[in-house]
Amino acid sequence: MANSSSGERKNLDVLTTLDVAKTQLYHFTAIVIAGMGFFTDAYDLFCISLVSKLLGRIYYYEGNPTRPGSLPPNVSAAVNGVAFCGTLSGQLFFGWLGDKMGRKKVYGITLLLMVICSIASGLSFGHTAKGTVITLCFFRFWLGFGIGGDYPLSATIMSEYANKRTRGTFIAAVFAMQGFGILAGGIVAIIVSAGFKSKYPAPSYISNPVGSTVPQADYIWRIVLMVGALPAVLTYYWRMKMPETARYTALVEMNAQRAAADMSKVLKMEIREDQEKVERIAKSEANTFGLFSKEFARRHGLHLVGTTTTWFLLDIAFYSQNLFQKDIFSAIGWIPKAGTMNAIDEVYKIARAQTLIALCGTVPGYWFTVALIDVIGRFTIQLIGFFFMTVFMLALAIPYHHWTQPAHRIGFVVMYGLTFFFANFGPNSTTFIVPAEIFPARLRSTCHGISAAAGKAGAIIGAFGFLYAAQNKDKSKTDPGYPAGIGVRNSLFVLAVCNTLGFFFTLLVPESKGKSLEELSGETEDSQPAEHARVGSARV
Numbered sequence: 001m002a003n004s005s006s007g008e009r010k011n012l013d014v015l016t017t018l019d020v021a022k023t024q025l026y027h028f029t030a031i032v033i034a035g036m037g038f039f040t041d042a043y044d045l046f047c048i049s050l051v052s053k054l055l056g057r058i059y060y061y062e063g064n065p066t067r068p069g070s071l072p073p074n075v076s077a078a079v080n081g082v083a084f085c086g087t088l089s090g091q092l093f094f095g096w097l098g099d100k101m102g103r104k105k106v107y108g109i110t111l112l113l114m115v116i117c118s119i120a121s122g123l124s125f126g127h128t129a130k131g132t133v134i135t136l137c138f139f140r141f142w143l144g145f146g147i148g149g150d151y152p153l154s155a156t157i158m159s160e161y162a163n164k165r166t167r168g169t170f171i172a173a174v175f176a177m178q179g180f181g182i183l184a185g186g187i188v189a190i191i192v193s194a195g196f197k198s199k200y201p202a203p204s205y206i207s208n209p210v211g212s213t214v215p216q217a218d219y220i221w222r223i224v225l226m227v228g229a230l231p232a233v234l235t236y237y238w239r240m241k242m243p244e245t246a247r248y249t250a251l252v253e254m255n256a257q258r259a260a261a262d263m264s265k266v267l268k269m270e271i272r273e274d275q276e277k278v279e280r281i282a283k284s285e286a287n288t289f290g291l292f293s294k295e296f297a298r299r300h301g302l303h304l305v306g307t308t309t310t311w312f313l314l315d316i317a318f319y320s321q322n323l324f325q326k327d328i329f330s331a332i333g334w335i336p337k338a339g340t341m342n343a344i345d346e347v348y349k350i351a352r353a354q355t356l357i358a359l360c361g362t363v364p365g366y367w368f369t370v371a372l373i374d375v376i377g378r379f380t381i382q383l384i385g386f387f388f389m390t391v392f393m394l395a396l397a398i399p400y401h402h403w404t405q406p407a408h409r410i411g412f413v414v415m416y417g418l419t420f421f422f423a424n425f426g427p428n429s430t431t432f433i434v435p436a437e438i439f440p441a442r443l444r445s446t447c448h449g450i451s452a453a454a455g456k457a458g459a460i461i462g463a464f465g466f467l468y469a470a471q472n473k474d475k476s477k478t479d480p481g482y483p484a485g486i487g488v489r490n491s492l493f494v495l496a497v498c499n500t501l502g503f504f505f506t507l508l509v510p511e512s513k514g515k516s517l518e519e520l521s522g523e524t525e526d527s528q529p530a531e532h533a534r535v536g537s538a539r540v
Contacts (some may be wrong), residue, residue, distance in 0.1 A: 012281075013272045014259050019164045019516045026266045029172055030161050033242060034154040035177035036235040041147045042181030043188075044228040045083055048140070050189040050351050051221035052079055056345040057213045058221075059129035065209045068338045075133055077253065080461030082137045082155055083144035084319070087201040088456035090112045090148020095449015097149075099252070099442055103157050110153065111236050113146030115229045122226030132485025147427010148456070152448035155436035159444075160245035161455035164516045168373040171433045179424065183363055185224070186355030192223050193348040202342040212342035220347060251302060254282050260526045272320035287523055291443055299522065303438050306508030310382065310452035311431040313502035315458035317389065317495040318423050321416075327351050334409050340538060361417030377508065377513040378430045390496050392419045397492035431455065437512040440523040458498075 052071060061069030063341055071079060073364035090110070094100035098106050120139040126132035154174055162170040200501035205212040215217035243266065281287060329335040335349050373381060396403060396415050431451070439447040512520055 009424075012250055012256070012259075012277055014250060014256070014263050015269055015516070015518060017162070017267065017269070018246060018263065020324060021163045021267055023163070023166060024267065027162065027166075027170060029238070030158060031173045032240070033238050034158050034174045035237055036231050037111065037150045037154050037177075037239075038175060039177040039181040039184070040118075040228055040232045041150055042178035043088070043146060043231070044114065044118055044143055044181075044225075045184050047185040047189070047224050047228065048080060048083070050185060050354065051224055051347060052076060053338065053350065054217060054221050054343055054347050055079065055133070057250060057338075057346070058218055059132060061210075061213065063210075066339070067214070068205055068343075070338075077464045078137050079133065079140075081139040081460055082319055083147070084456050084459045084463055086141040086144025086146075087148035088144075088153075088453045088460065090145035091449040091453040091456060093145075093152050093449075094149025095152035095445045095447075095452070098153050098156060098445030098449075100246055100521045102244050102253070103153055103160075103445065104240075104242060106149065107153050107242070108158070108236065108240050110146045111150035111239055114143060114150070115232045115236070117143035117146060118229035118232070119226050122222040122224075124222075140355050146371075148449075148452070150357055151432070151452040152436075152445045155432060155448050156445045157242070157245055157434075159436040159517065160247040160441070164514060167437065168378060168513060169370055169434055171436060172366070172373050172429050174368040175429055175432045176363075176370050176424075179358065179363040179366040183355060183358040185483070186351045186358055188227050189220075189347060189351035190222050190355060191493055192220050193344050193351060196220055197344045197348060200344070202344060203343075205339050205342055213343075214344070217343045217347075218345065246514075247441045247517065250278055251281065251287070254278050278527075281523070284523075287440065287442065291446060296443075300439055302508050304450065306505060306510075307431065307435045307438075307447070307451040309505040309508060310427060310502050311451050311455035312458040313461040313498045313505065314386075314423070314427040314464050315455040316498045317393075318428050318462075319459035320462035320491070321419065321423070328415075332509050333404065333406065334413060357413070357417050357420060361420035365421040365426070366429060367377060368421075368425040369429040372425075373433070374428070374513060377511050379509065379511040381425065381504045382427045382430040382509065383503060385422045385424075385428070385430070386499050386506060388422040389419050389426065389503075390503065392416075392422065393492050393496035393499060397489050397496065397517055400489040427506075434509055434512060438510055438520050440521040441517070444517075474501070 024363045034501070056070040057068050058077075059069070060071055070076075091407075094106055094110060117139045121136055121143060124132050124136035124139060126135050155171060158171045158174050159167060163515040196214075196219070200214045200216045202208075202212050243262040244258075246259040246263045249255050249262065254275075256275040256278040260271045264271045289299075330337065331348075335346075335353055338346060341349070369381060392415055396412065396419075402408055403415075435448040435451040436444065510520070
């Protein structure tokens with residue numbers, strides 16, 4: 001294949017070929033392989049919210065006939081949030097390791113960790129309630145650690161495989177599998193709880209507080225957690241068969257021959273190697289600065305500030321919404337109070353409500369992004385998402401007491417679902433995509449990991465801060481489902497502020513639509529990154 005013309009960037013044949021390659025089977029194979037990792041990630045992270053109330057009923061019932069068992073505030077915060085602590089650690093560690101060892105070598109490790117810890121979480125043991133919960137938290141931390149590695153590696157692999165015309169669509173499609181993972185968690189919980197409900201019927205909590213939680217209910221949360229191992233097991237073999245990305249092989253390992261050979265096999269065409277050009281690029285000014293250098297700060301510092309702050313602010317809102325749907329729905333009366341139903345009924349109704357929100361708001365939002373991201377661009381979608389999330393949060397918070405009236409509860413659910421739609425047709429997708437595109441190959445996985453870890457710091461604030469404040473300062477002791485303290489209404493105001501700040505920090509993030517990775521980062525030229533990739537420039 002001939003070299004690119006002098007009017008285009010100075011680039012390697014193998015990278016130019018990838019940029020202009022037609023959509024082929026290997027693109028879809030990569031989407032499925034990487035996407036199933038995200039399916040598993042979402043399932044494992046969010047399924048705990050479906051069963052956390054059941055854990056309280058089983059292990060923390062104190063014999064009070066007026067109140068079902070519930071997790072103490074510190075225990076509930078740990079159960080819901082410990083996986084995020086592991087995820088943050090894994091994003092930083094595996095992001096760095098992916099740039100040091102290669103994407104493929106690390107990719108299988110994260111998946112094995114997820115499989116082992118999903119199963120181990122469901123097998124959590126202990127002679128006391130405290131022992132069982134500690135064991136569960138231990139395994140969920142390491143489950144999160146493996147999940148964390150999947151974020152930078154999947155995003156980087158897909159961005160480096162894709163062509164520049166449809167790169168956003170492909171990365172968004174990988175991330176959109178998260179929506180199916182959330183949906184699958186709800187469906188599995190519905191099926192399992194319905195099965196146990198039919199086989200082991202229990203009286204209502206009002207008629208029999210003790211008998212309302214049958215011993216077999218202990219199997220429900222264990223089965224729900226362990227099912228998360230299945231999709232990861234099914235994709236392990238194919239993940240190990242994927243070749244290393246040509247961009248890593250050529251630009252980081254400086255092995256032009258293997259990069260050309262791997263991509264020739266994948267694209268089924270002859271690609272010329274150019275070792276001399278690889279070595280020249282590697283020694284250029286654009287490929288010698290480190291992450292903590294002044295040169296990185298000058299070229300990409302504001303970009304990294306933009307990707308970390310927007311992801312951080314988005315995840316405060318997004319994970320708060322996802323993890324505490326059950327509390328919000330209980331507060332407005334859409335899910336009956338815990339004292340009116342038995343334990344298995346409660347799991348079933350929580351799962352049904354969350355599945356409906358995922359089906360109507362979450363999943364469509366992801367796929368709107370897939371369809372439009374290479375049409376209207378990342379920057380525009382992110383601004384739209386933050387703007388409408390703010391609008392709908394305020395629309396729920398300002399007339400909050402209106403929405404709690406029985407006649408208006410469905411309206412609340414619809415509005416709440418729209419916040420999920422615009423989170424996913426918005427910053428929840430774009431904050432994942434952009435960091436995989438705008439940084440140099442040798443730092444791409446690391447910078448994505450840093451950006452993602454900032455997001456998980458936001459998720460931890462949502463999981464620990466909001467939940468602890470809500471449960472520890474409950475203004476209504478007779479209503480354990482009502483997240484008072486800061487209250488549902490005030491929580492919505494806080495999340496609206498986070499979304500507003502995210503809107504303005506988006507101005508630091510460059511548009512990457514239709515540009516090659518090397519053009520965005522400037523790493524194949526002895527010059528600055530392309531002008532359109534710099535902060536303050538016109539966006540395409």
